[in-house]
Amino acid sequence: MRKTGDIVVGLCFLAIGIVFAVNSVKLKIGVPTEPQPGFFPFIDGIILIALSVLFLFQAWRGKAGESPAFGKVGGPAIVVLTLLLYVATLETLGYVVTTAILSAVVLRAMETKPRILLLVSVILAVVSYLLFDRLLGVTLPPGLMAAFL
Amino acid sequence: MGMFENLAGGFVVALSASNLFYCALGAVLGTAIGVLPGLGPPATIALLLPVTFKMEPVSAVIMLAGIFYGAMYGGSTTSILLNIPGEAASVVTCLDGYKMARNGQAGKALGISAIGSFIAGTLGVLGVSVMAPTLASFALKFGPPEYCCLVFLGLMMAIYLSEESILKGLMMGALGLLLGTVGLDPVDGIPRFTLGFNRLMDGVDFVVMAMGLFGIAEILCNLEVPENREVFKTSLKGLLPTLQDWRRCWAAVLRGSFLGFFIGVLPGGGAIISSFAAYAVEKRLSRYPEQFGKGAIEGVAAPEAANNAASTSSFIPLLTLGIPGNASIAMIFVALMIHGIRPGPLLLQEHPNLFWGVIASMYIGNALLLALNLPLINFWVRMLKVPYRYLAVVVVVVCVIGAYSVNSSAWDVGMMVFFGILGYLLRKFAFPASPFILAMILGPMLEKTLQQSLIASGGHFATFLDRPISATLLIVAGLLMLTPLAKAIWKKR
Numbered sequence: 345m346r347k348t349g350d351i352v353v354g355l356c357f358l359a360i361g362i363v364f365a366v367n368s369v370k371l372k373i374g375v376p377t378e379p380q381p382g383f384f385p386f387i388d389g390i391i392l393i394a395l396s397v398l399f400l401f402q403a404w405r406g407k408a409g410e411s412p413a414f415g416k417v418g419g420p421a422i423v424v425l426t427l428l429l430y431v432a433t434l435e436t437l438g439y440v441v442t443t444a445i446l447s448a449v450v451l452r453a454m455e456t457k458p459r460i461l462l463l464v465s466v467i468l469a470v471v472s473y474l475l476f477d478r479l480l481g482v483t484l485p486p487g488l489m490a491a492f493l
Numbered sequence: 494m495g496m497f498e499n500l501a502g503g504f505v506v507a508l509s510a511s512n513l514f515y516c517a518l519g520a521v522l523g524t525a526i527g528v529l530p531g532l533g534p535p536a537t538i539a540l541l542l543p544v545t546f547k548m549e550p551v552s553a554v555i556m557l558a559g560i561f562y563g564a565m566y567g568g569s570t571t572s573i574l575l576n577i578p579g580e581a582a583s584v585v586t587c588l589d590g591y592k593m594a595r596n597g598q599a600g601k602a603l604g605i606s607a608i609g610s611f612i613a614g615t616l617g618v619l620g621v622s623v624m625a626p627t628l629a630s631f632a633l634k635f636g637p638p639e640y641c642c643l644v645f646l647g648l649m650m651a652i653y654l655s656e657e658s659i660l661k662g663l664m665m666g667a668l669g670l671l672l673g674t675v676g677l678d679p680v681d682g683i684p685r686f687t688l689g690f691n692r693l694m695d696g697v698d699f700v701v702m703a704m705g706l707f708g709i710a711e712i713l714c715n716l717e718v719p720e721n722r723e724v725f726k727t728s729l730k731g732l733l734p735t736l737q738d739w740r741r742c743w744a745a746v747l748r749g750s751f752l753g754f755f756i757g758v759l760p761g762g763g764a765i766i767s768s769f770a771a772y773a774v775e776k777r778l779s780r781y782p783e784q785f786g787k788g789a790i791e792g793v794a795a796p797e798a799a800n801n802a803a804s805t806s807s808f809i810p811l812l813t814l815g816i817p818g819n820a821s822i823a824m825i826f827v828a829l830m831i832h833g834i835r836p837g838p839l840l841l842q843e844h845p846n847l848f849w850g851v852i853a854s855m856y857i858g859n860a861l862l863l864a865l866n867l868p869l870i871n872f873w874v875r876m877l878k879v880p881y882r883y884l885a886v887v888v889v890v891v892c893v894i895g896a897y898s899v900n901s902s903a904w905d906v907g908m909m910v911f912f913g914i915l916g917y918l919l920r921k922f923a924f925p926a927s928p929f930i931l932a933m934i935l936g937p938m939l940e941k942t943l944q945q946s947l948i949a950s951g952g953h954f955a956t957f958l959d960r961p962i963s964a965t966l967l968i969v970a971g972l973l974m975l976t977p978l979a980k981a982i983w984k985k986r
Contacts, residue, residue, distance in 0.1 A: 384674060422911070484894065
């Protein structure tokens with residue numbers, strides 16, 4: 345049986361190998377007596393290409409092992425999305441607001457009751473801000489809360 | 494100076510008030526995350542890396558090492574009481590440990606695993622103090638070609654021993670080597686593969702990557718499975734094994750310790766394989782093999798001894814050769830590099846205090862763990878009742894703060910999220926993360942020694958086969974890679 349998932353993964357690895365190998369050529373490979381910056385990544389890239397082709401071949405023939413068992417992917421997907429939004433808004437909205445939202449989403453994905461969820465995420469965001477920013481000297485972006493904190 | 498004088502010097506370092514505190518802190522934290530399923534030692538060490546920036550290097554390594562071996566103590570508790578391994582090296586303890594708990598012998602199982610771990614840990618530390626200096630002085634004679642082959646063999650072994658699919662391991666290794674080349678070229682200082690981002694000039698930040706790959710990825714994976722935890726309700730009486738138990742177990746503990754120690758020295762060997770190997774050996778040697786899987790006390794004692802001895806001895810390749818053999822040790826390697834210390838054969842000469850201080854702290858840590866664990870076992874059990882979601886959310890927040898603190902920028906948080914997603918997908922497709930990390934860390938060294946060897950020999954790859962040590966190392970690496978092929982051919986016939 346062909347493993348579509350494995351074939352996609354194999355193609356990704358293959359693409360990475362090709363990108364590195366091609367760019368190594370641009371960096372100049374040199375000769376063994378006088379290796380240039382592209383020398384080592386070029387060899388690596390070629391090895392990765394060869395391994396990926398072998399992997400693709402196995403996947404094509406349905407020999408590449410078990411297919412992945414995805415459980416309920418809704419949880420991870422929503423958390424990943426929130427994390428990406430978090431990165432985009434961290435410096436403008438500030439640590440406390442964004443972290444409270446992030447915590448709430450993580451807790452929600454793990455089936456926490458709404459009331460506890462709100463309480464825990466707000467407390468966690470504020471306490472961690474005070475602990476790390478004020479006590480331990482890690483500068484966290486204040487953002488919207490600049491006036492209060 | 495003899496070994497004992499060195500060790501005495503190490504104790505002076507390890508017994509200073511602050512180092513004693515960090516040793517205890519590491520051991521307790523290690524036990525806690527060992528007990529709690531869903532957060533492993535590499536993730537915990539990665540999370541704490543930013544905390545160690547401002548610490549003395551010795552204290553940093555003492556604490557991180559404590560987490561690593563402390564987790565081996567803690568992991569068995571969850572295996573025995575919940576039939577869920579608290580961390581991967583305790584999988585095999587579930588077999589007989591949980592059965593013992595069902596038979597009303599939970600206390601005894603917990604007791605023997607703590608005492609067995611203590612004996613093994615202490616023996617392991619003794620072994621390290623004897624073996625490490627010898628190996629380091631031997632490795633001092635290595636030139637670039639030997640080093641190049643050693644790093645190569647280390648990587649191959651880690652790939653060969655760590656996972657079932659060697660092809661996947663090799664692919665991850667090659668990917669790690671490639672990502673390791675991102676940043677300034679170590680020889681000429683030319684930027685490579687930075688995609689025009691100045692931030693990538695220094696390469697991919699290990700701390701940020703590790704927090705994503707272990708911390709965030711672990712949480713994402715656990716989000717898929719609904720929480721289900723039931724602590725086995727039982728009275729925890731009779732923690733100390735009786736004389737009769739001892740008579741059955743002492744040999745198993747010793748065998749487990751030795752086996753674990755020698756498997757642990759090998760890169761990729763580590764605690765998981767050694768615990769399985771020890772279990773298999775005991776089952777074969779036992780006079781009552783039919784009791785295994787039904788609550789045989791040796792089936793708990795031997796693997797627990799083995800995983801502890803292995804976690805101790807896996808410090809040997811790190812401290813003497815500069816080669817981390819598993820993901821946790823790789824994180825400790827990163828901690829040393831952050832402090833500008835390059836682990837390797839010179840470590841013993843350049844930083845004797847660090848070397849012996851860490852080893853002495855492991856003696857102390859093992860004693861502390863025994864003293865802490867047996868009386869506190871009820872506390873650890875109660876901790877298991879705290880729902881996983883609270884741990885998960887704290888881990889996410891600590892990851893975010895840690896990544897941000899590296900350069901005070903959201904860029905690093907973004908990188909961490911990227912590696913978190915990558916780690917999650919790789920786990921789903923059963924691609925092992927540790928060869929990737931090891932290759933990324935060892936890549937620059939491999940590249941440098943490869944280039945040096947080639948330049949010195951006038952561009953002949955044969956130089957590696959001309960020198961006896963490097964040739965041996967290469968041949969071993971080659972044989973390792975050929976075994977799966979040979980097996981496949983054998984099966985077909």
